[in-house]
Amino acid sequence: MVLNRGIKLSMDGKGAWRDNVVVERVWRSVKYEEVYLKAYDSVSHARRSIGDYMNLYNQKRPHSSLADQTPDEAYFAMLPAIKLAA
Numbered sequence: 001m002v003l004n005r006g007i008k009l010s011m012d013g014k015g016a017w018r019d020n021v022v023v024e025r026v027w028r029s030v031k032y033e034e035v036y037l038k039a040y041d042s043v044s045h046a047r048r049s050i051g052d053y054m055n056l057y058n059q060k061r062p063h064s065s066l067a068d069q070t071p072d073e074a075y076f077a078m079l080p081a082i083k084l085a086a
Contacts, residue, residue, distance in 0.1 A: 033053065034053040058071045
């Protein structure tokens with residue numbers, strides 16, 4: 001299904017961080033700004049806390065790479081153009 005839509009899969013493994021640098025950067029932020037700073041009491045506590053962080057990251061935290069917009073603002077601003085292109 002993915003290949004039918006012209007999407008290129010990339011799973012080169014070790015040493016291939018450039019393949020998905022944006023996602024790697026997000027996970028680095030999650031680890032260093034949330035996970036490594038907390039001692040979770042349980043799996044449910046970890047899920048809730050990481051979920052709260054992801055909401056902050058996507059909805060409230062401006063990103064310089066997005067012209068100081070949040071990821072949600074940038075995505076929803078592009079959505080009409082994406083729908084027109086589909």
